[in-house]
Amino acid sequence: MPExxxxxxxxxxxxxxxxxxxxxxxxxxxxxxxxxxxxxKASATGLQRAQAANIPTEIIDHTQFATREQFDIELCARxxxxxxxxxxxxxxxxxxxxxxxxxxxxKLLNIHPSLLPKYPGLHTHQRAxxxxxxxxxxxxxxxxxxxxxxxxxxxxxxxxxxxxxAEQIAARVLQVEHRIYPQAxxxxxxxxxxxxxxxxxxxxxxxxxxxxxxxx
Ligand code: GAR
Numbered sequence: 001m002p003e004x005x006x007x008x009x010x011x012x013x014x015x016x017x018x019x020x021x022x023x024x025x026x027x028x029x030x031x032x033x034x035x036x037x038x039x040x041k042a043s044a045t046g047l048q049r050a051q052a053a054n055i056p057t058e059i060i061d062h063t064q065f066a067t068r069e070q071f072d073i074e075l076c077a078r079x080x081x082x083x084x085x086x087x088x089x090x091x092x093x094x095x096x097x098x099x100x101x102x103x104x105x106x107k108l109l110n111i112h113p114s115l116l117p118k119y120p121g122l123h124t125h126q127r128a129x130x131x132x133x134x135x136x137x138x139x140x141x142x143x144x145x146x147x148x149x150x151x152x153x154x155x156x157x158x159x160x161x162x163x164x165x166a167e168q169i170a171a172r173v174l175q176v177e178h179r180i181y182p183q184a185x186x187x188x189x190x191x192x193x194x195x196x197x198x199x200x201x202x203x204x205x206x207x208x209x210x211x212x213x214x215x216x
Pocket of ligand 1: 011012013014015016017018046090091092093111112113121138174177
């Protein structure tokens with residue numbers, strides 16, 4: 001890994017996780033540099049967070065491409081142009097095809113708002129409520145061709161309280177997302193975590209399918 005790990009962050013929405021990265025770098029906890037923020041949505045309010053931090057931004061409107069793959073080829077080229085060491089999906093709400101995934105294999109992280117392997121896909125908090133779960137959470141994982149199924153690195157759990165709705169759970173989960181996502185990126189930047197033979201390996205030891213369990 002070069003001296004400063006170069007990050008490109010992909011967003012589609014509010015970018016609160018992007019802000020957590022910006023703040024963690026400013027505090028000196030995450031020793032990395034965000035060299036670009038790319039979105040598929042011109043309306044993503046996270047763009048303002050990037051601009052306020054003087055990070056170059058790009059909009060690639062997926063509706064302008066005939067196929068998912070054509071969008072992914074362009075996205076890949078634009079992300080490659082920043083020469084990233086690590087690509088961070090932070091609320092990037094597009095399913096990616098191998099055209100994007102293969103060139104970034106082992107260098108692509110996502111955060112998913114559930115206790116993976118539970119609830120891949122959408123509406124995770126409502127599904128946890130409907131199942132009567134007493135906990136929800138978030139998981140940082142390497143991205144592979146299996147949707148929300150790549151090897152987990154770090155997972156944090158929050159309680160589901162009596163009377164909670166999905167929005168209340170989402171807000172509680174976001175708070176822990178903001179701690180674990182920069183932490184997992186720092187492990188990568190320090191070469192402590194790698195994708196090896198389809199497993200996430202931390203300090204030389206394969207992680208369980210939940211990833212490392214985060215403790216406050
Ligand atoms: C986060 O909760 C993240 O886990 C989720 O979108 C939100 C983005 O928030 N990601 C997914 O659902 C990916 N499938 P943010 O834009 O404020 O960082």
